[in-house]
Amino acid sequence: MLTGNGCPKTALSIRDALEALEGRWKLLILFALSSGPKRFKQLSTEVTGITDKTLSKELKTLEMNQLINRKVFDTFPPTVEYSITEHGASLEKVLEELHYWGLAHRAKIIG
Amino acid sequence: MLTGNGCPKTALSIRDALEALEGRWKLLILFALSSGPKRFKQLSTEVTGITDKTLSKELKTLEMNQLINRKVFDTFPPTVEYSITEHGASLEKVLEELHYWGLAHRAKIIG
């Protein structure tokens, strides 16, 4: 049986989490950053399929939710480094469980 | 440090998982079903904010991915009961972690 058995209060906190993580990109970006700070261009190639525009937008909301840090270096051309915050890193367990489940799901359904 | 440290293969399985669970509704529907089988109408009122049309669509893809069962009773007006499958129930840990993280997130960011 699942956490809280469908209890409305539990549903609320799941809702909060989903709101901060909505879309197919945020968790993948966080995952990419979990191995260390990265620059914009690095992220745009590592997170396969994302466009610059979308990446830019996603990074902004991740920063707003304090899941990542943005550090600008005063150089030309500009250099910006993104890193995961402690709060972002606390998603570790979620990513881990998602990873395991994804493996099982691929084995079972996708084949 | 997070699972697999950004390893591309781990990213793939996370991608698989996200694909099966995309959107703001699927996990909430599964959560509602985690406390026992429910009928369409029950789900549409329990999962606050969802429309019939969207619920219907989401249920279809959840069934396709074998996360829920659909059982039709031969009555008039029709009765349809949805229940979670074993595969769907294996998301328990994901929901649990999401729940905990959502609590922390609300405390930290939403306030």
Next chain:
DNA sequence: GATAGTACTATCCAATCGGGTAGTAATGGA
């Protein structure tokens, strides 16, 4: 003097999402 380099932003445009409303089937009860 042209070009490359980074991290974006702006604009245009197509596709998809999702809400609202209405309709259907077969029966029992007012």
Next chain:
DNA sequence: TCCATTACTACCCGATTGGATAGTACTATC
């Protein structure tokens, strides 16, 4: 005779998403 009941589906239409393309800032190098 008429209505309510359930689990949807069909249709219309506005809003949001997201891709492609181009442009900008400043400096160093060719």
